[in-house]
Structures are given as C-alpha cells and as structure tokens.
Amino acid sequence: MSAAQFSAVRGRFLDIQQLVHQPEHIADQVRYIEDGLLVSENGKIRYFGHFDPSQIPTGIVAEHYPEQLIVPGFIDTHIHYPQTEMVGAYGEQLLEWLNTYTFPTELQFKDKAYAEHIAEFFIQQLVRHGTTTALVFCTVHPESVDALFEQAARLNMRLIAGKVLMDRHAPEGLTDTAERAYSESKALIEKWHGKGRALYAITPRFAPTSTPEQLQRAGQLKAEYPEVYVHTHLSENKNEIAWVKELFPDHQGYLDVYHQYGLTGNRSVFAHCVHLEEHEWDCMHATDSAIAFCPTSNLFLGSGLFPLKKTWQKQVKVGLGTDIGAGTSFSQLQTLNEAYKVQQLQGEKLSAFESFYHATLGSAKALSLDHLLGNFHIGKEADFVVLDLAATPLQKLRQQHVKHLEDALFALFTLGDDRNIAATYVDGQCVYVRK
Numbered sequence: 001m002s003a004a005q006f007s008a009v010r011g012r013f014l015d016i017q018q019l020v021h022q023p024e025h026i027a028d029q030v031r032y033i034e035d036g037l038l039v040s041e042n043g044k045i046r047y048f049g050h051f052d053p054s055q056i057p058t059g060i061v062a063e064h065y066p067e068q069l070i071v072p073g074f075i076d077t078h079i080h081y082p083q084t085e086m087v088g089a090y091g092e093q094l095l096e097w098l099n100t101y102t103f104p105t106e107l108q109f110k111d112k113a114y115a116e117h118i119a120e121f122f123i124q125q126l127v128r129h130g131t132t133t134a135l136v137f138c139t140v141h142p143e144s145v146d147a148l149f150e151q152a153a154r155l156n157m158r159l160i161a162g163k164v165l166m167d168r169h170a171p172e173g174l175t176d177t178a179e180r181a182y183s184e185s186k187a188l189i190e191k192w193h194g195k196g197r198a199l200y201a202i203t204p205r206f207a208p209t210s211t212p213e214q215l216q217r218a219g220q221l222k223a224e225y226p227e228v229y230v231h232t233h234l235s236e237n238k239n240e241i242a243w244v245k246e247l248f249p250d251h252q253g254y255l256d257v258y259h260q261y262g263l264t265g266n267r268s269v270f271a272h273c274v275h276l277e278e279h280e281w282d283c284m285h286a287t288d289s290a291i292a293f294c295p296t297s298n299l300f301l302g303s304g305l306f307p308l309k310k311t312w313q314k315q316v317k318v319g320l321g322t323d324i325g326a327g328t329s330f331s332q333l334q335t336l337n338e339a340y341k342v343q344q345l346q347g348e349k350l351s352a353f354e355s356f357y358h359a360t361l362g363s364a365k366a367l368s369l370d371h372l373l374g375n376f377h378i379g380k381e382a383d384f385v386v387l388d389l390a391a392t393p394l395q396k397l398r399q400q401h402v403k404h405l406e407d408a409l410f411a412l413f414t415l416g417d418d419r420n421i422a423a424t425y426v427d428g429q430c431v432y433v434r435k
C-alpha cells in the first residue's frame with residue numbers, strides 16, 4: 001500500500017452543519033470558525049475544527065489563508081458540458097434554441113478528440129469557478145462520456161454524468177435507438193459507475209426526444225441498476241409542455257410520463273420544473289425526486305420564474321444548476337445572484353444563508369450525496385473552495401461597509417464570480433490557484 005496523502009489548510013471556515021426542513025432554521029446551522037484547521041487524509045476530512053497545531057501530521061505544512069473564507073466546494077446539479085462553446089446563443093426560446101444552436105453543436109462530439117478537448121476545458125472551468133461536483137449531460141455519443149470521465153479522473157473529481165438518449169425529433173447524427181440507448185448506457189454503467197469518484201446517470205434528454213419504447217428501456221435499466229442516477233429535463237417551457245401532452249396523451253401530464261416508466265425516485269434529478277402542476281409537486285415529494293433550479297437559464301431562455309418557496313412547502317429536494325449553455329455562467333455565485341432576482345420578481349426573499357445552503361449541503365442532498373459532500377464533517381470528502389470576498393475595487397468598497405457575515409455573503413453572491421475563487425481543492429489536493 002502506498003503512503004497516506006495528507007494536506008492541511010488553516011483559515012476562516014464557513015459551512016452548514018445539518019439539513020433543515022424550513023429556511024428559518026438555516027441560520028442555526030451556520031458554522032463559522034474564525035481560525036480553523038482542516039486536515040485531509042487520502043481525500044477525506046480527518047480533522048476539522050479550531051486551529052490546533054498538534055493535529056497537523058508531521059512533515060506537513062498547513063497552507064494559511066488568513067484573509068479568505070473557506071467553504072465546501074460548490075455543487076452544480078445540472079450542466080451540459082458539450083454546450084460550453086455556445087453560451088449566449090442569441091434570440092430563441094427552448095425548442096427553437098435546441099434546433100438552431102444546440103443540436104448542431106452536439107453533433108461535433110462524435111469525434112472523441114473534440115470531446116476530449118472540450119471536456120478538459122470544461123473541467124478547468126468548473127474548478128476555476130469553485131465547482132467541485134456536477135451532474136452533467138454529455139451527448140448521445142458514448143465517446144463523449146468516456147472523454148468527460150477520463151478528464152474528471154485526472155483530478156479525482158466526484159462527477160455524475162451519462163450518455164444522452166434520443167431516438168426521435170433530433171438530427172440523424174444525434175439519435176440512437178431504444179435498443180442502443182439500453183446497451184450503450186449499460187456498457188457505460190459497467191465501465192464507469194463507482195470507478196474512482198465517477199457515478200453514472202441514465203440521461204434521456206427529455207420526453208419529446210424519446211419514444212415510449214426508449215423510455216421503457218431506460219426504466220428497465222434503472223430497475224437493473226437502482227444505484228445509478230436518472231437525469232433529465234421537466235416542465236421548463238410552456239410550448240415544451242404542450243408538446244409532451246400531444247405526444248403522450250394517455251398520461252396525466254409531463255412528470256407522469258417519467259413516473260410511469262419508472263424514472264422517478266431518490267436518485268432522479270429533473271432540471272427546471274418551472275411550471276409544475278400541484279399533483280406533480282406531490283409526485284416529486286412522494287417519489288423523493290429532486291429538482292435542479294437553473295435561474296440564469298430560465299431567464300436567458302425566457303422560460304419562467306421558478307417558485308423556490310414551493311420546494312420548502314412541498315418538501316421537495318432542490319439543488320442549484322447553471323445549465324450551461326442555456327445558462328449564462330459557470331459561477332454558482334452568479335447563479336445565486338440571479339436566483340435572488342427570480343424570487344424578487346415573485347415577491348419573495350432569498351437570504352444569503354439560504355443561498356449558501358442551496359449551493360452546498362442542499363445540492364449535496366439533491367444528489368443524494370450529503371453523506372459524502374456538502375460540509376466539513378469528519379470523514380466527508382475534502383472538496384473545498386478558498387473565496388476572496390474582495391476581488392475587485394467595487395467588492396472591496398462594498399465589503400468595507402458590510403454589517404455582518406450574512407451581509408458579506410450576500411454582497412459576494414451579488415457581485416461575485418470566478419474572480420473571487422482564490423483556490424479550489426478537490427479530493428484534498430489544490431487543483432486550481434487564481435493567477
């Protein structure tokens with residue numbers, strides 16, 4: 001056996017200690033340590049608490065960040081790596097946007113070398129923005145999945161991803177069949193699920209691009225491998241919803257299509273859910289399915305305003321998603337900035353502590369990874385971010401005038417982006433340092 005690998009980091013730490021059922025209780029779970037220490041051993045947290053030099057293993061020098069704020073790595077619960085190059089595609093809403101921009105872009109990922117090139121760029125963008133775990137759409141091409149997992153493995157990053165399933169309403173080079181969806185996904189599950197920190201998600205794009213036969217095969221696969229994830233889109237756009245109702249007239253609505261094919265459950269993540277009906281909220285709760293809330297995307301594509309408050313009322317798990325390339329930023333700080341405005345437009349407030357909860361422990365829970373990620377509990381995986389709260393002249397001025405910690409965080413979420421990420425640690429190791 002090789003020798004244990006240690007690292008030690010000293011500084012100001014902030015995390016959320018426990019999951020809560022209502023947002024009023026989040027403040028009680030905020031843990032702030034002014035002079036703290038985190039020691040990791042083989043990627044797991046071995047000590048976390050007040051600075052105590054006796055906890056630093058012999059021969060290890062603690063990296064000291066006296067000015068910064070160290071938080072758990074951000075978790076992105078919905079993102080498309082092949083769409084990295086097309087962020088900011090002009091003028092369309094969902095269905096036209098897919099045909100005009102997305103499908104032509106995704107066709108390129110048939111080429112493994114191209115997929116590798118973008119996958120490498122994508123992983124670099126994640127860590128540059130402080131994101132240490134993501135649930136990722138690839139394309140229909142199995143090579144696109146290999147390329148992504150291979151790049152993530154270089155950093156030993158915990159990543160969930162899968163091959164897209166589409167057997168209709170898409171260009172020829174982007175479709176598989178019901179049978180190939182099954183066999184190719186199965187081979188990828190066998191190859192990647194649980195290999196290092198990689199996890200697999202069965203990934204039908206959305207109901208309109210799968211035949212009933214394909215959804216049935218996806219459900220069969222999920223039944224065979226209950227430990228893998230299901231990742232898809234749901235109720236994002238009004239025209240999309242109307243189309244699903246036309247294509248699946250015998251179902252009680254959009255979510256019922258996925259539900260009847262066995263695709264709901266505690267490892268199922270549905271991106272958007274902007275326009276869910278009451279009975280669909282109840283089904284999300286009853287099946288313990290999760291929502292990925294993607295505010296920059298919902299605003300950019302004009303999809304609508306996600307009712308975040310409803311997730312608390314209905315006790316439905318929710319995480320934050322950037323949804324690159326319909327979303328406009330890799331930054332969870334920018335995503336929270338837009339999340340706040342989406343709530344404002346509905347007459348609701350999103351507090352900084354609630355935002356912080358969603359970006360860390362809440363998203364970990366949405367991915368059923370809260371036993372491994374989301375805060376600094378001993379034994380969890382050592383993924384964290386060193387934040388510089390005052391990275392620009394405007395931020396410096398604003399931070400000089402903050403009233404308390406929550407105000408400082410709120411200013412960070414409003415004004416922040418990748419300029420605020422001083423360093424990112426994955427699996428206990430520093431994988432990014434801001435130049």
Ligand code: GUN
Binds near residue numbers: 080094098206
């Ligand atoms: N619905 C189906 N495919 C997509 C996609 O690629 N992006 C978004 N935002 N919605 C979708």
Ligand code: ZN
Binds near residue numbers: 078080
């Ligand atoms: Zn998406």
